[in-house]
C-alpha cells in the first residue's frame with residue numbers, strides 16, 4: 483500500500499529548522515529592511531547581515547534546493563521542494579536567501595539541463611553563488627500569450643549571432659548581468675552590457691528591452707538551434723509549479739489571519755466566528771487550500787516519478803487553481819478583517835493584489851485551462867448515435883444480456899425485472 487501523507491522524521495527536522503529560521507531570522511530582516519534582501523546589487527551593509535544567514539543555509543544543505551543532485555543542487559525532488567516552499571512562500575525574501583529566487587531558478591535549470599560544460603562553468607556556477615544575476619526575455623509587446631506572434635530573431639553572421647527584436651516585461655532585466663533571450667530560432671545568453679541592448683524607462687520592475695543588432699559569439703546559443711520552445715516549456719513548467727507551492731504558503735497565512743480575527747471580534751451579541759456566514763468562509767477556505775495542496779503535491783510526485791513534460795496537464799491545473807484559491811481566500815480574509823483588511827497595515831492587501839499577477843504571469847489562466855481541457859479530452863471519444871454511453875435504457879438493455887441464461891431458465895425472473903424497470907419509470 484503506497485499511499486502515504488507522512489513526512490519522514492529526518493526531513494521533518496529540516497522543515498522545522500526552516501520554519502524556525504524563517505520566523506526568527508528572515509521575518510525580522512524583511513520587516514526592518516523591506517525589499518533590501520531581494521535587491522540584486524546588494525549593499526555591503528546588507529551583505530554583512532545576509533551572508534552569515536546564507537552560510538547557515540548552505541551548512542544545512544539547503545542551498546539552491548530546486549536543483550537535482552547531478553545539476554549541482556541537493557536533489558530533494560519536487561515533493562520535498564513543495565514542502566519547503568510551503569514555508570518559504572510566506573516570506574518574500576526567503577527564496578533569495580535560500581538561493582532559489584525567480585527568474586534565476588528557471589534560467590539555472592535550463593543552463594544545467596542544456597548548457598555545455600563551458601557554459602555551465604561560465605554562467606551556472608556564478609549564478610548559483612549569486613555572484614551574477616539573470617533575467618528571462620520572452621514576452622513581446624505585441625502579445626505574450628501566443629509564442630507564434632514573437633518575432634525577435636537571431637541571424638548568424640560569421641562567428642556571431644546578431645539579435646534584433648523587442649521584449650516586454652523582462653523581470654529584473656535592468657539588474658541582470660545576463661539575459662536569456664528567447665528568439666524564434668533558439669534561446670541566447672546575452673550579457674546586459676552588450677551594445678544594442680536598450681532598457682526603456684518604464685516599467686521599472688519588469689523591463690521593456692529593445693535589442694538592436696546585438697552581437698553575441700556563437701557559443702552564446704543555449705541548447706539546440708530551433709530549441710526555443712522546448713527550452714521555454716522546460717523552464718516555465720518548473721517555474722509554474724514552484725509558484726503554486728509558494729502560493730499555498732500565502733493562502734495559509736491569509737487563512738491563519740482570518741481564523742484568529744474571527745475569534746477575536748464580536749458583533750451582534752457573539753464572536754464573529756459564531757456567525758454562520760463567517761463559518762462558511764472558514765470552511766470553504768479550509769477545503770480549498772487543502773484541495774490546492776493535494777493537487778500540487780500530487781503534481782510534484784508525478785514529476786518526481788516521470789518528468790515535467792509528463793506532468794504538463796497537472797502543472798497547468800496547479801497554475802490557475804493556485805491563483806483562484808489565493809484570490810478567494812485572501813478576499814475572504816480581507817472581508818472578515820473589515821476596515822482593517824482594506825488598509826496596508828496587514829499583509830492581506832498585498833496577497834490579494836498578488837492574485838491577478840499569478841493569473842497572468844507564466845502564461846494567462848485561459849491558456850492553461852485550454853491545455854488542461856485539450857489534454858483531458860484526448861482521453862475521450864464521441865458516442866455513436868443519439869444517446870450518450872450512460873443512457874440508462876441502453877445500459878439496462880446491455881445489462882440484461884448478462885442474465886440471458888437466467889432469464890431463459892426462469893420466465894418469472896424476466897417478469898420481475900420488467901416490473902422493477904416499470905417501478906423506476908414511475909419514479910420509485
Ligand SMILES: Cc1cc2nc3c(=O)[nH]c(=O)nc-3n(C[C@H](O)[C@H](O)[C@H](O)COP(=O)(O)OP(=O)(O)OC[C@H]3O[C@@H](n4cnc5c(N)ncnc54)[C@H](O)[C@@H]3O)c2cc1C
Pocket residue numbers: 585617618619620621624625626627628650651652653654688839842843844845846847848849852
Ligand atoms: C509579475 C510578472 C512577471 C513576468 N515576468 C516575465 C519575465 O521575466 N519574462 C517574460 O518574458 N515575461 C514575463 N511576464 C510576462 C508574461 O509571461 C505575460 O504577461 C503573459 O504571457 C501574458 O501576456 P500579455 O501580458 O501580453 O497578455 P495577452 O497575451 O495580451 O493576454 C491578455 C488577456 O487576453 C486573454 N487571452 C489571451 N490569450 C487567450 C486565449 N488563448 N484564450 C482566452 N483568452 C486569452 C486573457 O484574458 C489574457 O489575460 C511576466 C508577467 C508578470 C505579470
